[in-house]
Amino acid sequence: MFSSVPQFKNAFLKKLEMMFGTSFEESTSREQFQTLGHMIREHVSSDWIKTNELYRAGAKKQVYYLSIEFLLGRLLRHNLINLGVEKVVCEGLGELGIELDQLEEIEADAGLGNGGLGRLAACFLDSLASLDLPGHGCGIRYKHGLFEQKIVDGYQVELPEQWLRHGHVWEIRKTDDAVEVPFWGEIESRMENGRLVFRHLNAETIMAVPYDLPVIGYETQTVNTLRLWNAEPSRFPANADIFKYKKDTESVSEFLYPDDTHDDGKILRLKQQYFLVASSLKAIVNSFKKKNKSLLEFHDYVSIHINDTHPAIAVPELMRILMDEEGLGWGDAWDITVQTLSYTNHTTLAEALERWPIRIFKPLLPRIFMIVEEINERFCKQVWEQYPGDWGRVESMAIIAHDEVRMAPLAIVGSHSVNGVAQLHTEILKNREMNLFYQFYPERFNNKTNGITHRRWLLKANPGLSGLITDAIGGSDWVSSPQKLEELMRFKDDSAFLEKLHDIKQANKERLAKRILDKTGIQVDTESIFDVQVKRLHAYKRQLLNVLHIMHLYNALKKDPEALLYPRTFIFGAKASPGYYFAKKVIKLINCVADKVNNDPATNGKLKVVFLENYRVSLAEDIFPAADISEQISTASKEASGTGNMKFMMNGAMTLGTLDGANVEITDLVGRENIFLFGLTAEEVLDYQHNGGYHSLEYYHHDERIRGVVDQLVNGFFPDTENHFNEIYDTLLGHNDQYFVLRDFASYAEAHQEISRSYLDRNAWLQKSLVNIAKSGYFSSDRTIMEYADQIWKVQSALKV
Numbered sequence: 001m002f003s004s005v006p007q008f009k010n011a012f013l014k015k016l017e018m019m020f021g022t023s024f025e026e027s028t029s030r031e032q033f034q035t036l037g038h039m040i041r042e043h044v045s046s047d048w049i050k051t052n053e054l055y056r057a058g059a060k061k062q063v064y065y066l067s068i069e070f071l072l073g074r075l076l077r078h079n080l081i082n083l084g085v086e087k088v089v090c091e092g093l094g095e096l097g098i099e100l101d102q103l104e105e106i107e108a109d110a111g112l113g114n115g116g117l118g119r120l121a122a123c124f125l126d127s128l129a130s131l132d133l134p135g136h137g138c139g140i141r142y143k144h145g146l147f148e149q150k151i152v153d154g155y156q157v158e159l160p161e162q163w164l165r166h167g168h169v170w171e172i173r174k175t176d177d178a179v180e181v182p183f184w185g186e187i188e189s190r191m192e193n194g195r196l197v198f199r200h201l202n203a204e205t206i207m208a209v210p211y212d213l214p215v216i217g218y219e220t221q222t223v224n225t226l227r228l229w230n231a232e233p234s235r236f237p238a239n240a241d242i243f244k245y246k247k248d249t250e251s252v253s254e255f256l257y258p259d260d261t262h263d264d265g266k267i268l269r270l271k272q273q274y275f276l277v278a279s280s281l282k283a284i285v286n287s288f289k290k291k292n293k294s295l296l297e298f299h300d301y302v303s304i305h306i307n308d309t310h311p312a313i314a315v316p317e318l319m320r321i322l323m324d325e326e327g328l329g330w331g332d333a334w335d336i337t338v339q340t341l342s343y344t345n346h347t348t349l350a351e352a353l354e355r356w357p358i359r360i361f362k363p364l365l366p367r368i369f370m371i372v373e374e375i376n377e378r379f380c381k382q383v384w385e386q387y388p389g390d391w392g393r394v395e396s397m398a399i400i401a402h403d404e405v406r407m408a409p410l411a412i413v414g415s416h417s418v419n420g421v422a423q424l425h426t427e428i429l430k431n432r433e434m435n436l437f438y439q440f441y442p443e444r445f446n447n448k449t450n451g452i453t454h455r456r457w458l459l460k461a462n463p464g465l466s467g468l469i470t471d472a473i474g475g476s477d478w479v480s481s482p483q484k485l486e487e488l489m490r491f492k493d494d495s496a497f498l499e500k501l502h503d504i505k506q507a508n509k510e511r512l513a514k515r516i517l518d519k520t521g522i523q524v525d526t527e528s529i530f531d532v533q534v535k536r537l538h539a540y541k542r543q544l545l546n547v548l549h550i551m552h553l554y555n556a557l558k559k560d561p562e563a564l565l566y567p568r569t570f571i572f573g574a575k576a577s578p579g580y581y582f583a584k585k586v587i588k589l590i591n592c593v594a595d596k597v598n599n600d601p602a603t604n605g606k607l608k609v610v611f612l613e614n615y616r617v618s619l620a621e622d623i624f625p626a627a628d629i630s631e632q633i634s635t636a637s638k639e640a641s642g643t644g645n646m647k648f649m650m651n652g653a654m655t656l657g658t659l660d661g662a663n664v665e666i667t668d669l670v671g672r673e674n675i676f677l678f679g680l681t682a683e684e685v686l687d688y689q690h691n692g693g694y695h696s697l698e699y700y701h702h703d704e705r706i707r708g709v710v711d712q713l714v715n716g717f718f719p720d721t722e723n724h725f726n727e728i729y730d731t732l733l734g735h736n737d738q739y740f741v742l743r744d745f746a747s748y749a750e751a752h753q754e755i756s757r758s759y760l761d762r763n764a765w766l767q768k769s770l771v772n773i774a775k776s777g778y779f780s781s782d783r784t785i786m787e788y789a790d791q792i793w794k795v796q797s798a799l800k801v
């Protein structure tokens with residue numbers, strides 16, 4: 001139905017009539033969108049079935065990626081591109097007077113994630129399918145994804161997100177594959193035929209109903225599956241309030257927790273984690289059993305990856321299944337479990353490490369708790385035997401200690417592989433945060449530097465640049481082999497080519513400028529440098545450093561209209577966790593600075609500040625291609641990897657960053673002359689943190705630029721904001737500026753000046769931009785996934801014989 005334009009048009013019109021009983025002329029855009037979505041699903045259904053059959057019958061190992069978040073965004077254009085039918089559809093719709101661009105806007109973002117961690121999971125799915133690897137996602141079908149952000153009076157206001165309001169055209173409900181997940185109750189144990197058996201009595205069960213989404217690979221037959229579990233009532237308990245039961249049950253997949261650094265200790269969150277793990281493992285084991293192989297070979301056919309510690313209960317749950325349901329002994333079950341599971345750590349922030357009070361964990365998951373206790377006892381004994389007398393070590397490493405279950409130790413002990421997400425991050429894990437575990441299990445630790453799917457973040461988001469690349473290097477091979485982007489290096493001294501690069505950036509900036517005008521009423525100068533910081537709002541990411549520096553530029557311009565070498569437009573996008581008070585104050589500050597700056601005729605034409613509300617995947621796709629500067633300014637050692645940095649680089653923006661996360665690898669790839677670095681190194685930050693020696697007040701007193709902007713937070717500089725910024729002021733001075741904002745200020749300001757100077761040399765700037773694009777192939781998630789597949793999961797393409 002997609003093989004030619006007339007055929008497509010014909011099929012589209014027929015399908016539309018059948019689905020909605022309406023004529024094309026009468027149809028709405030939503031009906032047209034739904035029609036196209038259904039056509040795509042039908043189109044892939046035979047490949048989807050074939051892929052599943054291949055996996056079912058085949059002797060090849062399957063990998064399951066368990067993640068509490070999948071930040072998918074929209075799928076329409078992405079699917080069209082991967083199927084290779086974008087052009088036909090675009091032309092066909094065009095002939096019918098429909099713009100694909102507009103139809104795309106109908107689709108709600110599937111925002112089932114907070115930020116980088118969830119987006120990584122989505123990028124990995126695309127790479128798995130595109131590389132023909134048998135890899136599937138397992139997640140939760142939250143009724144409400146990440147909240148919708150509105151800015152009211154400069155402050156963030158959260159509205160519930162409603163992506164399912166009009167249904168999700170890509171999903172298929174698999175009622176017959178539903179499974180039950182038990183909570184609460186008691187465990188009864190007794191001897192049966194010489195074996196201890198356990199029964200879970202009086203449990204409250206929740207029905208987990210899977211919704212499957214096809215994951216369509218790029219120009220291949222492979223269609224993998226993302227399975228999202230929905231929580232529904234199971235057996236209604238007798239004599240119970242059925243309305244309450246229904247509500248309690250459904251609440252398990254009602255909301256995504258709007259926080260990616262720490263959780264608030266709610267029972268519901270732990271319920272969500274067990275719900276995801278128990279339903280996914282049940283389905284995985286069921287599917288394995290259809291192969292009629294011995295369970296002792298389970299790990300030869302199944303690999304299960306736990307994305308951060310949220311699914312770490314997979315360790316005791318797999319033990320439970322293997323022992324209680326399948327009758328294996330502890331030793332065999334443990335070997336299989338460890339060989340099956342692998343774990344990625346995503347953060348070194350101590351406050352982000354998950355821990356559950358026993359008083360919550362034990363009653364909610366009674367059998368699981370028993371198994372965790374046993375794992376802990378055996379593990380502590382091993383540590384004790386290796387380090388006799390070292391109580392401190394046992395206490396630090398224990399899975400259960402101080403009335404808490406610690407999820408990171410559980411994940412490490414129960415997995416054969418533990419990886420960090422960028423070189424520096426992995427080194428910090430090995431040498432500092434998880435050093436004791438590294439000493440104990442050195443062979444388990446490894447690095448897998450994150451990546452992004454260049455198919456979404458370059459091919460789809462930046463058609464202009466993609467077209468230029470294809471023309472330049474003679475064909476679109478680079479889409480399947482992103483390392484080929486390196487061939488662009490040939491054009492480094494080709495000024496005609498560099499001018500084309502410039503024109504594309506300019507067109508992207510104009511498109512974004514138009515969006516900014518539509519959404520905010522702010523007119524930005526597309527000749528100015530677009531300097532962008534988009535990411536979750538967090539103290540360690542230091543949006544505060546950025547905005548304080550803008551205040552300094554404003555002050556400087558007021559004194560000397562020539563102070564800024566080149567006009568700048570600062571663009572922000574960021575959601576703050578609803579309970580994160582400080583982060584919300586920073587949003588308010590950005591908006592206050594924007595008001596002040598944008599309405600001052602004295603700085604007009606030189607400085608603009610824009611805060612784009614509701615930052616999400618679809619908005620991100622408009623922003624990255626239009627950026628000149630990528631702000632990656634976290635306090636060194638705090639950002640595990642970052643992936644926004646990679647998306648900017650791939651679209652030809654220059655990084656302004658600290659030597660943190662994957663910025664280190666970016667620097668190695670592009671060379672010191674093609675990136676703007678500033679600030680403390682991770683080593684220096686960690687040294688300050690351990691040995692002291694930093695006094696933010698000294699920087700306040702000795703740098704009048706700093707004194708100027710910090711005082712402006714509290715001296716009435718912003719009209720009608722009495723006391724609004726007291727906390728920010730206190731963080732910086734009273735609490736000694738934990739994230740070294742003032743310490744790095746001067747170095748940051750200097751780097752900004754260097755940027756302005758560099759931008760003045762247009763040809764040199766374009767060369768730098770080209771180098772960034774050419775070297776970005778390394779950051780394709782295809783590379784990352786091949787490393788996981790070869791080194792951790794040991795899975796191979798199912799199509800290869």
Ligand SMILES: *Cc1c(COP(=O)(O)O)cnc(C)c1O
Pocket residue numbers: 114115116117119534535536615616617620641642643644645647
């Ligand atoms: C890539 C991405 C992120 C992660 O950005 P970082 O700068 O790495 O923190 C967060 N949110 C969205 C919508 C993204 O696309």
